[in-house]
Amino acid sequence: MASREISIGYLADRTGLAVSAIRYYEAQGLIEPWRNSGGQRRFHRADIRRLSFIMIAQQIGFSLPEIRGFLKALPGGRTPTPQDWAQISEGFREHLDQRIETLQKLRNNLDGCIGCGCLSLPNCALYNPKDLAAQKGKGPRYLLGDSPETAD
Missing domain, CATH: 1.10.1660.10 (Multidrug-efflux Transporter Regulator; Chain: A; Domain 2)
Structure with a gap:
């Protein structure tokens, strides 16, 4: 054709x-x-x-x-x-x-940080006290680029 x-x-x-x-x-x-x-x-x-x-x-x-x-x-x-x-x-x-950057972050943090910052409530008190990640917005804040140090 x-x-x-x-x-x-x-x-x-x-x-x-x-x-x-x-x-x-x-x-x-x-x-x-x-x-x-x-x-x-x-x-x-x-x-x-x-x-x-x-x-x-x-x-x-x-x-x-x-x-x-x-x-x-x-x-x-x-x-x-x-x-x-x-x-x-x-x-x-x-x-x-x-x-690729997002997938690498997910892979590297898969066993310790998804969503608000962790997979277990005991760790949440250490990595995301008082749910500070929520102040950055919705979704998996740490995987989206926010870090615990920058949460206000």
């Missing part, structure tokens, strides 16, 4: 995605097909790469809204150039670095 426009069936075959998944990604605004004169969906060949990017990004934990943000940097209607991918890679790399 040498045409620049491809059918949803061909796109599903090339990406390994179900047609229903492709329609879902369309509904989420991640790809933008058009209709031909017969009313059939048509996609750009570049959507093969877009969908591949979506699948990879989801596998490493990015949400669809985050992925949508990355894809906004890519041009619509044409195959992205190496420069286009370099631009999107820069932002993607920054997000990955942040996730």
Whole structure:
């Protein structure tokens, strides 16, 4: 199929995605097909790469809204150039670095610090007296970057 426009069936075959998944990604605004004169969906060949990017990004934990943000940097209607991918890679790399840092903190503190600062009430009195971590906000404050020394 040498045409620049491809059918949803061909796109599903090339990406390994179900047609229903492709329609879902369309509904989420991640790809933008058009209709031909017969009313059939048509996609750009570049959507093969877009969908591949979506699948990879989801596998490493990015949400669809985050992925949508990355894809906004890519041009619509044409195959992205190496420069286009370099631009999107820069932002993607920054997000990955942040996730890696968070995962490393989680791994390193897994046996002693999750959530408010500990896994046991006896330790809580030592690491998080009077629940000072709660003053920093909701969620696992110490894993999000706050430290017991900075809790006020």
